[in-house]
Amino acid sequence: MVRKVIEKFEVEYLQVMDEQGNVDNSLMPKISDEQVKWMYETMVLSRTFDDKAFNLQRQGRIGTYIQFKGQEGSQIGAMAALEDKDWLFPMYRSGAALIARKTPLHQLLLYSGGDERGLLCSKDINNFPIAIPVGTQNLHAAGCAMASRFKGEKTVSLVFMGDGATSKMDFLTGMNFAGVFKAPCIFVCENNQFAISVSRKIQTAAETIAQKSIAFGFKGMQVDGNDVFAMYKAVSEAVENARNGNGPALIEAYTYRMCDHSTSDDASKYRDPKEMEEWKAKDPIDRLEKYMRNKGLLDDSYRAKVAEDAKNKVEAAVEEYEKTPAPNPEDMFTYMFAEMPLQLKEQLEEYRRLK
Amino acid sequence: MVKATIVQAVNMALDLELGRDRNVVVMGEDVGVNGGVFRATDGLQKKHGKERVIDTPLSEEAIIGTAVGMAVNGMRPVAEIQFSGFVYSGFDQLFSHAARIRNRSRGRFSVPLVVRTPAGAGIRALELHCEQGEAFFAHAVGLKMVIPSTPYDAKGLLLAAIRDPDPVIFYEPMRLYRAIKEDIPEDDYTVPIGKARIAQQGDDLTVISWGALSKFTLDAIQNNKVNAEVIDLRSIYPWDSEAVLNSVKKTGRAVIVHEAPRTSGFGAEIAATIAERAMLELEAPVVRVTGYDTAVPFARTEMEYVPSEKRIMDGVNKVLKF
Numbered sequence: 001m002v003r004k005v006i007e008k009f010e011v012e013y014l015q016v017m018d019e020q021g022n023v024d025n026s027l028m029p030k031i032s033d034e035q036v037k038w039m040y041e042t043m044v045l046s047r048t049f050d051d052k053a054f055n056l057q058r059q060g061r062i063g064t065y066i067q068f069k070g071q072e073g074s075q076i077g078a079m080a081a082l083e084d085k086d087w088l089f090p091m092y093r094s095g096a097a098l099i100a101r102k103t104p105l106h107q108l109l110l111y112s113g114g115d116e117r118g119l120l121c122s123k124d125i126n127n128f129p130i131a132i133p134v135g136t137q138n139l140h141a142a143g144c145a146m147a148s149r150f151k152g153e154k155t156v157s158l159v160f161m162g163d164g165a166t167s168k169m170d171f172l173t174g175m176n177f178a179g180v181f182k183a184p185c186i187f188v189c190e191n192n193q194f195a196i197s198v199s200r201k202i203q204t205a206a207e208t209i210a211q212k213s214i215a216f217g218f219k220g221m222q223v224d225g226n227d228v229f230a231m232y233k234a235v236s237e238a239v240e241n242a243r244n245g246n247g248p249a250l251i252e253a254y255t256y257r258m259c260d261h262s263t264s265d266d267a268s269k270y271r272d273p274k275e276m277e278e279w280k281a282k283d284p285i286d287r288l289e290k291y292m293r294n295k296g297l298l299d300d301s302y303r304a305k306v307a308e309d310a311k312n313k314v315e316a317a318v319e320e321y322e323k324t325p326a327p328n329p330e331d332m333f334t335y336m337f338a339e340m341p342l343q344l345k346e347q348l349e350e351y352r353r354l355k
Numbered sequence: 356m357v358k359a360t361i362v363q364a365v366n367m368a369l370d371l372e373l374g375r376d377r378n379v380v381v382m383g384e385d386v387g388v389n390g391g392v393f394r395a396t397d398g399l400q401k402k403h404g405k406e407r408v409i410d411t412p413l414s415e416e417a418i419i420g421t422a423v424g425m426a427v428n429g430m431r432p433v434a435e436i437q438f439s440g441f442v443y444s445g446f447d448q449l450f451s452h453a454a455r456i457r458n459r460s461r462g463r464f465s466v467p468l469v470v471r472t473p474a475g476a477g478i479r480a481l482e483l484h485c486e487q488g489e490a491f492f493a494h495a496v497g498l499k500m501v502i503p504s505t506p507y508d509a510k511g512l513l514l515a516a517i518r519d520p521d522p523v524i525f526y527e528p529m530r531l532y533r534a535i536k537e538d539i540p541e542d543d544y545t546v547p548i549g550k551a552r553i554a555q556q557g558d559d560l561t562v563i564s565w566g567a568l569s570k571f572t573l574d575a576i577q578n579n580k581v582n583a584e585v586i587d588l589r590s591i592y593p594w595d596s597e598a599v600l601n602s603v604k605k606t607g608r609a610v611i612v613h614e615a616p617r618t619s620g621f622g623a624e625i626a627a628t629i630a631e632r633a634m635l636e637l638e639a640p641v642v643r644v645t646g647y648d649t650a651v652p653f654a655r656t657e658m659e660y661v662p663s664e665k666r667i668m669d670g671v672n673k674v675l676k677f
Contacts, residue, residue: 116458132451140427143423144427150430335457335462336457336458337521338465
């Protein structure tokens, strides 16, 4: 008889850049000045868009909007590691990722404005429509990655979810399938500390979310999600590993939702304002700005120009959205099936007769 | 031509399509080495390889959910759910995703997915191994739902389902898996989704059924020498209302026979359509002969649940004598 330890596990944590914008050069990923500027400009554009969309909802110019404020670093850092042919499986809070992945801003407004054309997916980049039920997208990403492997393609799939989704079976079974089939799938959990009002502590008794992949046979890592360089590094390594046929990875982006759950929510009911202040000091954009200033990549005039460009792009998107006429209502019938079945044809006729 | 049962016909269709289209994969629990618990996928992994006939971990929602992702990425997965009673943990993936992705992406993405699953009572199986719930899928807009009841239709409808650009739920009537053997072509052919089969021509009334009860309804009609037009609906969504209405307009009487519970069963849809569009041709009220709104009882009494010849004939006589 014997009683002994048969396995031990470790969970890594990665931060490259601290809150003052200082980086550890031994950890700093290879990244060009142009890429750093792209990250900064995309983060500022995303934040500007997010703030504007919130205001538009309050003015009644769009419907429910899901903010992502505070999570620009984790989303844009991750997206910098993907190629257009790679697959993104976004969720409802993945706005910054979608902006980084070339989604026209007015389309995001169309979606929140109640127009399905907001979900249009460009043929030039593999962005899947956002998932609305929590966590279900994990299985799509795992399956898509399985298909890439079976077809011998070098593309990877990356899926975003929140900490709440880690309680759902589709997260667990998605990781299980990806692990078993060595699917090139990167699971990115943005742990923003809340599922609407429910704190991360209530979501799981596990110390980290990153460790959940261990049960499925692959690596999980916790990353400072407000550090765009750490996210870029962690996701790049996971992508390279997956492309080389070594299977999936889980990345827990440790971050904070600096906004309500949605425009229908009021986080002051359940959140300590002190906590918000603490996280403001860790803002991913401020941090990158400090780094860039130290490196000579940013001065006041560049900063003002980026802000101005972002404002102009967002204003142009609002104009484009507001001048877009309502879609053809018959589209509700058009896209249900490749070929319209008898029952739908009859109902379309009825619609035409009575509209 | 070759003599085949339904389960053999399913196997032939899968084999043919795996050979014809590199993007087709068969996936599910026990479908590979074991060839499926009903042997529907017997020999396929050996012939087509482990990456085309895939033994998956045991998770219905993940089989369906990953199949959705595979379909979006250009494959044509044929997922097997071992018994239809276990499909419901994957229903969210069907209802919320498979059925909506074409619409949500405005046509950029589609889900050419088939979910094959044995359904129905009558083989003394365990609880939750004997249900039939076609109405759930007919009501989940964006899905197609078919149930063959003959070997010929099983092969032709499965080939049509795999080639269909949209998701199709493919019920296989367990009670008939090996109950019928008939000559079917070895070659490629399809049976169109959405078209009913006239199993017997007749003048006095129309009897509409599907799945295993198609056979037992026809048996009842023939045993009792009723001059009935017997329709095997085959497709539940879209369904062949034209064939049903044409027949009812001719006979003036209709009985609908199905195994699923009566309330909100698909028979209600058919009865309502007949009432809306053939009221003046009707000589009698439409009657439904169905399973009860109960759990399917365990093996010792399950056949008390399934519409019997006596119950079918009671419905037929009610309508004929009205």
